[in-house]
Amino acid sequence: MQRNSEIVILNISYNLHIELVARIITRKKRHEVIGMGKKEMIAMLLAGGQGSRLGVLTSDVAKPAVAFGGKYRIIDFPLSNCINSGIDTVGVLTQYQPLRLNTHIGIGIPWDLDRNNGGVTVLPPYEKSDNAEWYTGTANAIYQNIKYIEGYDPDYVLILSGDHIYKMDYEAMLDLHKQNQASVTIAAMPVPMEEASRFGIVVTDENGKINEFEEKPAKPKSNLASMGIYIFSWPVLRDALITMKDQNGCDFGKHIIPYCHENGERIFAYEFNGYWKDVGTLGSYWEANMELIDLIPEFNLYEEFWKIYTKQNQIEPQYIASTASVKKSITGAGNEIYGRVENSVLGAGVVIEEGASVVDSIIMKNTVIKKGAQVEKSIIAEDCEIGENAKIGFGESAESKLNASVYAFDLAVIGENSTIPANVTVGKNTAISGVTTEEDFPQGKLESGGFIIKEGEES
């Protein structure tokens, strides 16, 4: 009796031991899988950058959260592309000023990315037991989230950035990736040969296999520019990330792709011929908005196919008063327009009072243009107030004293939550941020090229 029970206990412990070992082995094999469902491909969306070339527009928000096209934010385009391409698992890597981005994304309802398994997850940098570091580079950000990726045990990982305006079917790109039995596929678009030296250029053979990379070459051998959109076979990317983990500021273009290339991985180009716009500078941002106004815009938001989704807080119709004149413009929900609007893009909840005029400008949501104010070729961010009879964007052109490479294109740029007092004149290539008063405008004027940046003010 005594012996028997001992054997039973031994047996139990032996079985338990076997089971534990088996469990540890499976865990090791599956790289500590935390999620449940396997996904064929997941997307990692890099949204942590400041986008400093957008000047005061990004002083309080990350570039992917900047408004675009009257109701969208830049990140809506890659997010909508994901869901339209059938990708339902998206990790969004945030770092710089993430509040607006976080509230915009929420749990992903507008993009149908609120899922029981997968969906959208915001991934900020975090503290580890042995160190705590920011995301030091694009690839480093992915490296720090290897566990998130492994939770879905994907075969492929799509790397996106949150600062381009385009509609793209990532599934077609994945099909090509599989067809080529590629390790890496890079989306690339043809650019005019004379501009090719501004881009990262890929040189391909007749099958689309990339043989050579040239970063901003003086004499480009091809006009296919990399768009910063990559599909990696996950084991290849994982290996590269881990090998390069100590690389300072580990970056896809600078480190990971060259590493894969050196290792003889099969790297292919996916040629994209649709509309694609990098809205990285104030000039290109303004231009891309203005292009939406064309009679039949190249980038058409009015097509039923491939809809762009966004978090929509305002659904009311807009009111165009008897005193108003609105031409060649797109204007958002809930606006109250009593003045003149021409060749402009207006966000939601904007008020243009009687006698005010807005021409060639971008006005973001909830901004009020008071009576008689005149706005020309300006970008005015969210929740601003332009005082009565103020003139924005008037005067002779002059180089910016703040940063000539950022504030160019003859644009007047006003950051969010700014106030401009009545009766002042603001010139071209100017930058204003914060609540300004008449004292900030000597002789009621901010000359072209000038700036008023009120820092550290909390409203």
Added chain:
Amino acid sequence: MKALGIILAGGNSSRMGNLSDKRAISAMPVGGSYRGIDFALSNMTNSHIQTVAVLSQYNARSLNEHLASSKWWNFGRKQGGLFVFTPTVTTDNSWWYRGTADAMWQNIDFLKKCHEPYVIIASGDGIYKIDFNDVLDYHIRKQSDITVVCAKMPESDDISRFGVVKMDSDGLVTSFEEKPMMARSNIVSTGVYVIRRRSLIELLEQCNQEGRYNFVTDILIRYKGMKKIYGYMHDSYWSNIASVESYYNTNMDFLNPEIRDFFFRKGSKIYSKSFDLPPAKFNAPADVKDSLVASGCIINSKVEHSVLFKNVFIGNNSVVKNSIILPNVYIGDNVRVENCIVETHETLMSDTEYIGENGIKIVVESKSRYGI
């Protein structure tokens, strides 16, 4: 909130003309971006009512589509939810809803299963904002059996299609006449009632045994002497869209800045299903005055004193005046539309004219768009 909500959205009315051929009145588009029922639903969600049943019957497709997801109104939670009940055949009942009381009686299991002590009954065709907490507080304070929310109508309005209420200085209802030939007061019932859930169940069961099916005539009016019925005066905007004229006027009311402020900006919000449409686009020939324009519209012509719902396209050299253009309408070139309500998905071919000469013309052409 100690109440559950019931929205009576089954109705159709001959007063709506062709407009209700396609849908129940509560699914009619209102105010440029909404549908009738959004106001009742938003009022309920803003009053923190968690459980809402919508009873619908007549041409419910459009309404069901609108209510397919409850997230727009913040329902669909673990506690409570939004339920749409259409008549179903059971072993002991194969009737349609024979009246408002019958509609509730047929769903009496739902009423019994709920735990909220009160029920707020509303109709789906009222355009208003109300905090039901105030009504419930009043109901409890007055120790009322049934509270009827009332609104004062302008003397000029035709109120023969409403229930007309007279009450004493304390608010106790002394007379209630349904659709009287001669109204003796200009205070009408808004079709919003508060009642204790147990009491509603009792009344419904009794009514059903007696073969009575209408909440207003068979419960409110019949029990007027036996039950304490109080009127609660609703003093902000209220309008009912159940006739062509009032539907037209209600929409035109939104051109008034005070009414827009009241509904769009002040206090609680009205929610509706979102369609992810691009902003409205005004091309060079656009000349829009005193009009509401919803998202997704593309305008190339003159528009005056009109309400354009979502996704309306207007071609060149056309004129739209004093009209309501419902969603997804295509208007070609050289078209004149005056004093009209243009039904959804209509296509108005180029070089045509639609003019309401004596009153409002309802434009239903049902032309295929693919011919253009």
